[in-house]
Amino acid sequence: MPSYILALDQGTTSSRAILFDRSGAPVAVAQYEFPQYFPQPGWVEHDPDEIWESQMKAAREVIRESGITAHDIAGIGITNQRETTLLWDRKTGRPVCNAIVWQCRRTAAICDRLRAEGYEEMIRTRTGLVIDAYFSGTKIQWMLDNIPGIRTRAEKGDLAFGTVDSWLVYRLTGGRLHVTDPSNASRTLLYNITEHRWDRQIFETFHIPEALLPDVVPSSGVIGETDVSLFGTSIPIAGIAGDQQAALFGQGCFAPGEVKNTYGTGCFLLMHTGDRPVASSGGLLSTVAWGINGHIEYALEGSIFVAGAAIQWLRDQLGLIEQAADSEALALSVEDSGGMYLVPAFVGLGAPYWDMYARGLMIGLTRGTTRAHIVRAALESIAYQTRDVVETMTKDTQIPINSLRVDGGTAANEFLMQFQADILQVPVDRPAVAESTARGAAFLAGLGVGFWQSRDDLPVNQDIHRYTPHMAESMRDQLYDGWQEAVRRSRGWEREVNKVKN
Numbered sequence: 001m002p003s004y005i006l007a008l009d010q011g012t013t014s015s016r017a018i019l020f021d022r023s024g025a026p027v028a029v030a031q032y033e034f035p036q037y038f039p040q041p042g043w044v045e046h047d048p049d050e051i052w053e054s055q056m057k058a059a060r061e062v063i064r065e066s067g068i069t070a071h072d073i074a075g076i077g078i079t080n081q082r083e084t085t086l087l088w089d090r091k092t093g094r095p096v097c098n099a100i101v102w103q104c105r106r107t108a109a110i111c112d113r114l115r116a117e118g119y120e121e122m123i124r125t126r127t128g129l130v131i132d133a134y135f136s137g138t139k140i141q142w143m144l145d146n147i148p149g150i151r152t153r154a155e156k157g158d159l160a161f162g163t164v165d166s167w168l169v170y171r172l173t174g175g176r177l178h179v180t181d182p183s184n185a186s187r188t189l190l191y192n193i194t195e196h197r198w199d200r201q202i203f204e205t206f207h208i209p210e211a212l213l214p215d216v217v218p219s220s221g222v223i224g225e226t227d228v229s230l231f232g233t234s235i236p237i238a239g240i241a242g243d244q245q246a247a248l249f250g251q252g253c254f255a256p257g258e259v260k261n262t263y264g265t266g267c268f269l270l271m272h273t274g275d276r277p278v279a280s281s282g283g284l285l286s287t288v289a290w291g292i293n294g295h296i297e298y299a300l301e302g303s304i305f306v307a308g309a310a311i312q313w314l315r316d317q318l319g320l321i322e323q324a325a326d327s328e329a330l331a332l333s334v335e336d337s338g339g340m341y342l343v344p345a346f347v348g349l350g351a352p353y354w355d356m357y358a359r360g361l362m363i364g365l366t367r368g369t370t371r372a373h374i375v376r377a378a379l380e381s382i383a384y385q386t387r388d389v390v391e392t393m394t395k396d397t398q399i400p401i402n403s404l405r406v407d408g409g410t411a412a413n414e415f416l417m418q419f420q421a422d423i424l425q426v427p428v429d430r431p432a433v434a435e436s437t438a439r440g441a442a443f444l445a446g447l448g449v450g451f452w453q454s455r456d457d458l459p460v461n462q463d464i465h466r467y468t469p470h471m472a473e474s475m476r477d478q479l480y481d482g483w484q485e486a487v488r489r490s491r492g493w494e495r496e497v498n499k500v501k502n
Contacts, residue, residue, distance in 0.1 A: 003022065004019050004020065005074055007019075007439070008441070009438040010051060011264065013036065014054070018438040024458070024460070027066055043105070047099070048095040052167070073231075074445075074446070079242065080242060082163060083187050085100045088159065089158060093175050096150050099164075110142060127191060128285055132356065135187060162178065165180055166184075172230065179214050179216070181216065183291070190203050191288075198213050218448075224236075225237065239446070241441060245288070245289050246436075248272065248299060249440035250442075259272075259404055263307055263409065271393055273298045275298070285302075305347050305348065306344040307344075311324045311410065324410075328414060340365055340377050342362050344378065345358040345361065352389060361490040363486050382416060383424075390424055402426065403428070408437070412434065423479065
């Protein structure tokens with residue numbers, strides 16, 4: 001009998017494969033980074049073939065290094081960077097262009113026009129989302145309008161749109177399946193989250209042919225099998241969820257009011273809201289958490305665009321650290337950030353601001369500012385942005401957050417986790433198994449093939465490390481007030497600069 005579940009965790013900067021056993025423990029891990037492309041300021045692209053190749057390389061390495069065969073794998077679960085948008089030829093499987101990444105701001109003008117034309121309330125009501133360049137819908141429209149010849153091909157049904165999960169399933173099945181799940185569909189700006197279907201009025205508003213769209217299948221359950229040529233035998237594909245919803249599932253947040261925050265390239269805080277979407281008055285998103293056995297569950301989400309990416313920026317663009325792990329020791333080498341703040345609005349600000357024209361800012365610099373202060377300020381910015389979202393979330397739901405479950409690569413930073421607890425004044429709980437996103441995909445796939453029989457059988461919330469707040473309230477409020485002023489000064493910068501230029 002197969003003893004493992006294989007999770008494919010396709011992220012913004014790397015592709016990982018993790019093999020989980022029946023106890024929910026990761027048995028083997030492989031990870032490969034792939035290139036990021038920045039053709040213009042504010043634009044971010046990926047090569048779809050590099051995504052696929054890095055993901056397959058990781059999957060094959062995990063199988064090889066663990067000493068098992070594909071016959072030992074009960075099922076595959078897929079979790080993915082969301083909103084990133086791909087178009088490919090249905091017959092050849094070749095991408096028509098690079099993928100437009102969720103961080104990309106190139107469709108800001110399209111979003112401005114849609115709001116000016118009065119579509120914001122209609123789209124918010126139907127999709128739970130705000131009109132923003134973050135989501136897939138305007139990215140598809142941009143491709144159709146700016147890449148010669150592809151609109152005609154799309155209208156003929158020759159092309160397929162997909163988020164990264166769709167692309168992986170298409171390639172894994174040898175082009176037999178063009179599907180997505182409700183959690184990913186709900187991030188496109190095209191999916192009606194209360195009627196559980198693609199919304200014709202919206203994709204007609206965006207001038208997007210219906211023939212592009214994938215079928216929507218459950219988040220848990222066998223949807224198909226891998227092509228035999230890939231692993232030597234076919235393996236059931238039995239779980240799909242966008243990365244943040246997968247992390248919510250992997251953290252065992254199955255009851256309304258339970259909250260997790262994932263510290264990755266971006267930072268994403270989700271609260272389970274049960275079997276109904278909760279509308280936000282403060283800039284948060286109502287989204288599908290997952291769809292299982294015909295039942296849809298929902299979450300309220302705050303999306304922060306730049307979290308761990310700020311540490312990458314310190315490393316790769318500024319050269320202030322050699323590796324991301326260096327940030328912790330540097331932050332602890334100074335008592336505070338020296339009165340400076342770093343607002344990492346490199347691609348605008350997400351929740352709760354949704355300012356596409358905000359840009360990064362460092363303020364409070366003096367002759368005494370060192371690289372340690374800058375690094376500390378970058379880490380602190382992640383915690384401040386999280387507090388922005390938490391405060392909005394508690395106002396929207398009237399549910400106090402008693403603890404915050406955390407995961408993601410940057411959650412390994414001890415300084416950040418303690419500062420997060422201090423600035424929120426709530427305990428922060430980090431599980432020993434930090435791979436919540438991949439684990440959630442594995443759990444969904446495992447339930448889909450009967451590897452685990454029910455949610456009660458899932459091995460969640462084991463070996464929690466708790467960070468308890470100890471900062472004085474006066475200090476916490478003083479620091480946060482300074483953050484809010486720094487954010488205010490960063491907002492609308494790109495728009496103001498363009499006014500000066502013109």
